[in-house]
Amino acid sequence: MKRQFAVIGLGRFGGSVCCALIEQGMEVLAIDQDEARVNKYRDLVTHAVVADATDEQALKHLGIRNFEHVIIAIGDNIQASILTTLILDELGVEHITVKAQNDYHEKVLTKIGAERIVHPERDMGVRLAHHLLSKNVLDYLELSDKHSIIEIIASTKMSGKTLMKLDVRAKFGCNVMAIKRGREIIVSPQATQLIKEEDILIVIGADEDIKRFEHEMF
Ligand code: ATP
Ligand code: ATP
Ligand code: CA
Structure with missing residues (x-):
């Protein structure tokens, strides 16, 4: 059986979540209160409906409870986003992911038990900053407030060692954790693994350790 998702709010973020899920062969119910937005996605998703997500009856009517995962991508209307989260939680939706607009919004969502909160503008900003600060850093993933994973291009200092x-x-x-070499990926490299120029290293560690590593090896 295909996995079923519902996406509420069809701005750029919600819209791109819909597209990616459909590309992966999932069933997607797309919901927005704005008819023009719904029409834009009508031919792309499995079902597209005009509805106000803060209207509990409307959500019940759509059988939202039966969806495995609901993504709330309501933009600036923080109140609507919070209320929708509460309603979905009460209706017993198993997995709820919410897009947070700011830190205050995120705090409230955490308190009311949103399972997963994404903060795309902030997170992308942090990733870009790491990329800008070190020309070798290609990507950055925050694991906790003290630990991260970075993707970094091996320096000439490292090559041949x-x-x-x-x-x-x-x-x-x-x-x-891994080395990307062209199309090849070496997972869990051994101590004897030779580093080549242009290798991309995927490194996991405490932020301060990674920082030291970057300072001394690059
Ligand atoms: P991006 O910045 O990625 O474009 P955003 O999340 O800031 O995204 P908005 O353009 O604000 O995007 O889009 C949010 C969408 O959520 C809008 O299309 C809006 O109509 C919809 N929306 C807002 N409130 C509700 C609601 N109560 N029920 C259903 N849809 C809603
Ligand atoms: P350790 O003293 O860290 O337990 P080990 O007994 O596992 O090392 P080896 O696997 O032979 O020893 O590795 C020797 C050294 O090579 C390690 O101490 C480490 O500094 C480095 N090393 C080996 N593999 C990796 C890796 N995947 N990432 C980072 N460093 C590595
Ligand atoms: Ca926005």
């Missing part, structure tokens, strides 16, 4: 010789874990406390 093994992980053992560089002694990454012992010296810096971070681990190279």
Whole structure:
């Protein structure tokens, strides 16, 4: 059986979630109170309906409870986003992901038990900043407030040396989880693994350890 998703709010973010889910072969119910927005997605998604997500009866009517996962991508109307989250939670929707507009919004969503909160503008900003600050850093993923994963292009200092010789874990406390080399991916590289120029290293560790690693090796 196909997995069923509902996306509420068809702005750029919600719209792109719909497209990606459909591309992955999922069934998607798209909901927006704005008819023009709904029409824009009508031919793309499985079902598209005009409805106010803060109207509990309307949501019940759509059988929203039966959807495995509901994504709330309501933009600036924080009140509507919070109310919708509460209603879906009360109706017993199993998985709810909500897009937060700001830190205050995120705090409230956490308190009312949203399972997953995304903050795309902020998170993308942080990722871009890391990329801008170090030309070698391609991507950055925050795991907690103290731990991250970075994707970084190996420096000339590193090329031709093994992980053992560089002694990454012992010296810096971070681990190279994988190495991307063109189309190839070396997962869990051994100590004897040689680093080549243009290798992309995927490194996990505490932020301060990663910072030290970046400072001394790049
Ligand atoms: P982006 O910045 O990615 O475009 P956004 O989340 O800021 O996205 P908006 O353009 O604000 O996007 O879109 C949010 C959508 O949510 C709008 O299309 C709006 O009509 C819809 N929306 C707002 N309130 C409700 C509601 N109560 N019920 C259903 N849809 C709603
Ligand atoms: P450790 O002393 O860290 O337990 P180990 O006994 O696992 O090391 P090896 O696997 O032989 O020893 O690795 C020797 C050294 O090479 C490690 O101490 C570490 O600094 C480095 N190293 C090996 N593999 C990695 C990796 N995937 N990421 C980072 N450093 C590595
Ligand atoms: Ca916006």
